[in-house]
Amino acid sequence: MSTDRAAFLSIYKQIESDLLSDISNLPGLSDELKRQLIEYYSTCLPYTVPGGKMTRGLTVIKGVEVLKGRALTEEEYKHAAILGWQVEWLQAFFLVADDIMDASITRRGQPCWYQRPNVTQDNAINDALILENMIYQTLRRHFKSHASYVALLELFIDTTFRTEIGQHIDTNGTPYADGKRAPLDLSRFTLDRYRGCVRYKTSYYSFYLSCALALAYCRYDQHSDDGKQLYQKAEEVCMRLGEYFQIQDDVLDAFAPPEVLGKIGTDIEDAKCSWLVCKALELVNDEQKQILVNHYGRHDADGVQKVKELYKELKLEELFHEYEEEQKEKCDELIAGIEPESFRELFTFLLGKIYKRQK
Numbered sequence: 252m253s254t255d256r257a258a259f260l261s262i263y264k265q266i267e268s269d270l271l272s273d274i275s276n277l278p279g280l281s282d283e284l285k286r287q288l289i290e291y292y293s294t295c296l297p298y299t300v301p302g303g304k305m306t307r308g309l310t311v312i313k314g315v316e317v318l319k320g321r322a323l324t325e326e327e328y329k330h331a332a333i334l335g336w337q338v339e340w341l342q343a344f345f346l347v348a349d350d351i352m353d354a355s356i357t358r359r360g361q362p363c364w365y366q367r368p369n370v371t372q373d374n375a376i377n378d379a380l381i382l383e384n385m386i387y388q389t390l391r392r393h394f395k396s397h398a399s400y401v402a403l404l405e406l407f408i409d410t411t412f413r414t415e416i417g418q419h420i421d422t423n424g425t426p427y428a429d430g431k432r433a434p435l436d437l438s439r440f441t442l443d444r445y446r447g448c449v450r451y452k453t454s455y456y457s458f459y460l461s462c463a464l465a466l467a468y469c470r471y472d473q474h475s476d477d478g479k480q481l482y483q484k485a486e487e488v489c490m491r492l493g494e495y496f497q498i499q500d501d502v503l504d505a506f507a508p509p510e511v512l513g514k515i516g517t518d519i520e521d522a523k524c525s526w527l528v529c530k531a532l533e534l535v536n537d538e539q540k541q542i543l544v545n546h547y548g549r550h551d552a553d554g555v556q557k558v559k560e561l562y563k564e565l566k567l568e569e570l571f572h573e574y575e576e577e578q579k580e581k582c583d584e585l586i587a588g589i590e591p592e593s594f595r596e597l598f599t600f601l602l603g604k605i606y607k608r609q610k
Contacts, residue, residue, distance in 0.1 A: 256305065256309075258328075258332070259305060259308060259309060259312070259332055259335065259336075260301060262329060262332035262333060262336060263300070263301055263336055263339075266333065266336055266389055267296050267297070267300075269389070269392060270292075270296070270385050270388065270389070271289055271292060271293060271296075273388060274288050274289055274292060275289060292381075295364070295370075295378055298361075298364060298367075299343040299346070299347055299364050299378070299382065300336075300339055300340055300343045300382070301339070302359050303339070303342070303359060304604075305335075305339060306601075306604050307335070307338040307339060307342060307456075307457060307460070307461050308332070308335030308336055308338050308339045308461070309335060310335070310338075310461035310462065310465075310597070310600070310601060311331050311332075311334045311335035311338060311461045311464050311465055311468075312328065312331040312332055312335055313465075313596075313597055313600050314331075314461060314462055314464070314465025314466070314597045315327060315330075315331040315465045315468055315469060316331075317465075317593050317594055317596045317597050318465055318466065318469040318471075318593070318594065319469065320593055330393065330394075330397075330468065331465070331468065333389065333393050334403070334464045334465075334468060335461070335464075336389075337386045337389060337390060337407065338456070338460055338461055338464070340382055340383075340385055340386050340389070341383070341386060341407065341410070341411065341456060341460075342456070342457075343382050344379050344380075344382040344383040344386075345414060345418075345456070346358060347363075347364050347365065347375055347378055347379040347382060348376070348379040348418075349418070350363035350364065350365060350366075350375075351363075351365050351372055351375055351376065351379075352418075352422060353517060353521050354517070354521070355514065355515070355517060356514075356515045356517075357509070357513070357514045357515050358513070358514050359513045359514070360510075360513040360514075364378065383411070386407060387404070387407070390403060390404060390407070398470060399467045399468055399470060402467040402472075402473070403464065403467055403468070406460060406463050406464055406467060407460075410455050410456050410459070410460045411456075413451045413455045413456075414451065414452055414455060414456045416451045417447075417448055417449070417450070417451030417452025417453065417455075418452055420444065420447055420448040420451065420452065420524075421448050421452050421523065421524065424439055424440065424444070424448075424522060424523060424524035425439065425522045425548060426439075432522070432548075435522060435544070435547060435548045437528075437532060437540070437543060437544065437547070439524070440524045440528050440529050440532055441524075441529060442526075442529045442530075442533075444524055444529075445524050445525070445526060445529050446494065448524060449493060449494050449497040449498075450490055450493065450494070452497075453493045453494075453496060453497045453500075454489055454490045454492070454493025454494065454496075454497075455489075455493070457493055457496060458488075458489035458490075458492045458493045458496070458601065459485060459486055459489035459490070459493075462485040462489060462597060462598075463482060463485060463486075465597070466478070466481060466482060466485065481594070484585075484588070484589050484590075485589075485598075487585060488582065488585045488586060488589070488598050489601075491578065491581060491582055491585065492582060492598075492601055492602065492605065494578075495575070495578040495582070495605065496605050497526070498526040498571065498574065499571075499575075499605065499608060501518060501523075501525040501526045501527050502526070502527065502567075502568065502571045503516070504516030504517075504518045504525070505518065505519065505525075505527055505559055505562060506559070506562075506568060519546075519547060519548075519555045519558050519559070520548070520549065520550045520551075520555060521548070522547060522548030526571075527562055527567055528543065528547065530565075530567055530570060531543065531561065531562060531565055531567065534565050535561075535565070539561055539564070539565070542557055542558065542561050543558065543561070545557075546558050575606075575607070579602070579606060582598070582602050583602075585598075586598045586599060586602070
């Protein structure tokens with residue numbers, strides 16, 4: 252049941268319907284204005300929220316299932332799926348904003364939301380804010396009287412803050428000065444900076460949040476002795492999974508075909524502090540480094556190709572495959588140390604979703 256995408260998507264339709272009803276019930280607006288709003292957001296929501304792999308959302312259901320140790324009741328499944336969809340809504344909020352910041356072209360095999368001619372950047376910024384607000388509308392609607400309501404709210408508040416800190420670190424790998432990018436400073440691209448960025452930008456919302464929501468929904472208290480240990484173990488595994496996932500993402504951004512990846516990678520043009528450039532800087536000689544100085548962070552197809560050729564010359568894909576096997580072993584070791592034993596199944600599920608993924 253936890254991996255049943257059709258059942259999960261049916262809950263999405265219910266949430267979407269409720270949110271559109273909220274718009275139709277807004278006071279003081281004419282029927283015509285409400286019609287325009289509903290027409291717009293009836294397109295925005297299905298375009299930006301579902302459509303990905305939905306691993307984050309499905310993980311919440313899987314987590315509740317393994318913690319309960321049995322099949323979920325209809326109410327439990329609905330609650331877990333609603334929480335899962337709020338993680339997907341959070342992802343949609345981040346991606347709509349991130350695509351604007353990165354001037355991305357495609358997302359999930361179609362134009363980014365802000366690239367649609369009837370949307371533009373102006374609307375998309377506001378839409379990102381609305382997507383975030385919808386999380387709290389939905390949580391209030393379904394969990395206001397639930398014993399874990401405050402804990403659930405705090406997880407979303409804390410995770411959003413941490414992810415936005417990670418986004419700042421990412422955006423300012425090359426800082427701004429006088430309203431434009433400062434000259435490229437390769438000394439800022441260190442694995443220390445990279446790991447801080449990954450922990451905050453990716454690991455908390457892509458891995459830890461789903462696991463922690465399952466724990467909170469099942470009434471595990473973060474502040475009790477037993478509960479605290481469970482959350483800490485979950486965080487430890489999720490930080491490692493998040494780093495592995497992001498490094499995969501960086502390698503795929505540079506080497507995976509756009510038609511497989513579902514987007515056009517722009518890390519080189521955007522001067523991202525990626526694992527590839529950090530590792531390259533550890534390995535290059537002076538002549539090779541000059542290729543990065545000349546071409547990294549420039550929107551020039553020939554220059555981007557030269558950087559990718561340097562990555563191949565340095566055998567960074569091969570280094571990644573070695574790293575991948577090391578991470579799998581370390582994750583397996585961490586998972587083996589988790590109690591109760593049934594909770595291990597959740598992290599095995601997550602590792603299985605990302606190990607050797609191609610997109």
